[in-house]
Amino acid sequence: MKKEKDNIEYCGQTIIHEDIVKEINDRMLKDETVMALAEFFKVFGDSTRLKILYALSMSEMCVCDLAALLSMSQSAISHQLKVLRQTRLIKYRKDGKVVYYSLDDDHIRRVFEQGLAHVNE
Amino acid sequence: MKKEKDNIEYCGQTIIHEDIVKEINDRMLKDETVMALAEFFKVFGDSTRLKILYALSMSEMCVCDLAALLSMSQSAISHQLKVLRQTRLIKYRKDGKVVYYSLDDDHIRRVFEQGLAHVNE
DNA sequence: ATATCATATGAATAATTGTTCATATGTTGT
DNA sequence: ACAACATATGAACAATTATTCATATGATAT
Numbered sequence: 090m091k092k093e094k095d096n097i098e099y100c101g102q103t104i105i106h107e108d109i110v111k112e113i114n115d116r117m118l119k120d121e122t123v124m125a126l127a128e129f130f131k132v133f134g135d136s137t138r139l140k141i142l143y144a145l146s147m148s149e150m151c152v153c154d155l156a157a158l159l160s161m162s163q164s165a166i167s168h169q170l171k172v173l174r175q176t177r178l179i180k181y182r183k184d185g186k187v188v189y190y191s192l193d194d195d196h197i198r199r200v201f202e203q204g205l206a207h208v209n210e
Numbered sequence: 211m212k213k214e215k216d217n218i219e220y221c222g223q224t225i226i227h228e229d230i231v232k233e234i235n236d237r238m239l240k241d242e243t244v245m246a247l248a249e250f251f252k253v254f255g256d257s258t259r260l261k262i263l264y265a266l267s268m269s270e271m272c273v274c275d276l277a278a279l280l281s282m283s284q285s286a287i288s289h290q291l292k293v294l295r296q297t298r299l300i301k302y303r304k305d306g307k308v309v310y311y312s313l314d315d316d317h318i319r320r321v322f323e324q325g326l327a328h329v330n331e
Numbered sequence: 332a333t334a335t336c337a338t339a340t341g342a343a344t345a346a347t348t349g350t351t352c353a354t355a356t357g358t359t360g361t
Numbered sequence: 362a363c364a365a366c367a368t369a370t371g372a373a374c375a376a377t378t379a380t381t382c383a384t385a386t387g388a389t390a391t
Contacts, residue, residue, distance in 0.1 A: 105272065105275050106271075106272070109269055109271065110271075110278050110279050113268055113269060117279075120257075122326075123260050123261055123264075125329045126254075126260055126329050127255055127256055127257045127260055128255075129328055129329055130254035130325060131251075131348095134253075134255040135248055135348090136241075136244050136245055139244050139247055139248055140244055143244075147237060150227075150230065150234070151226065151368090153367070158231050158235055158238075164353095164368090165349075165350055165351075166368095167368060168349075168369085168370080169350095186357075186358050186366060186367040186368070187368085188368065188369095197328075200325070201247075203320055204250050205243075207318075207321070256378090256379075272338090273339090282380085283381070284337080285339085285380080285381070286381075288337095288338060288339055288340080290379080290380095292339080306337085307336060307337045308337065308388095
């Protein structure tokens with residue numbers, strides 16, 4: 090049941106299973122795409138932002154609401170909302186001084202669900 | 211078309227739409243769950259790890275292969291593989307000195323797809 | 332045993348990032 | 362115009378993290 094060792098070269102620095110590396114290299118994602126993807130997931134990689142997103146998946150909320158809900162400073166929440174806005178995960182509407190935030194699309198709910206599915210094994 | 215401003219309180223530090231905050235608070239995820247989720251997504255929030263995962267979604271590969279493919283040091287790759295192992299995203303098998311890595315389940319492909327869907331708008 | 336090779340790992344460093352603090356912007360009501 | 366309030370933002374600081382460098386481990390072949 091051993092794999093063919095025939096094409097195991099030396100790995101001085103670089104060379105190995107040349108054929109495989111070449112093939113995978115051809116099918117690899119563009120660097121640009123990978124970086125965009127990383128930025129996207131990075132946004133989900135913070136508890137505060139996840140909580141905000143989860144809260145907004147249930148109801149639109151203003152900044153004060155969110156700060157109270159998460160027991161965090163208005164400033165901290167506002168900074169994070171900016172990140173979420175810039176990555177187009179949330180949108181907002183103004184009503185006087187109050188700004189109401191909500192999810193930008195349902196798409197995000199699905200990402201969330203995939204994550205939860207993995208976490209809950 | 212104005213929203214009812216009736217229950218807009220003052221936001222001195224904390225109080226606001228009390229009713230909404232209370233309801234959302236009750237339906238909020240456990241802190242433990244949120245942190246696990248954040249850890250999970252954090253792993254996807256790095257270009258190197260994304261490239262590794264994408265490569266492994268096409269074929270199992272050894273450490274040397276990956277280092278060559280991504281033009282990175284063996285050490286850097288090895289450190290990242292450790293992260294991916296610890297979060298159960300990849301598994302490995304040994305054949306002599308060579309260690310072959312592969313995806314742990316197809317689940318990960320789906321997360322990837324969701325991300326790509328968002329990035330490609 | 333020893334040399335060689337593939338991989339792993341600890342420590343150090345550089346870069347990134349979340350939160351706080353202080354302050355600015357913009358809106359409402361007087 | 363002014364005071365009060367909701368939100369936004371820049372700078373500073375602390376914590377986290379990806380990579381490099383040096384070295385360790387474990388396996389093969391001679």
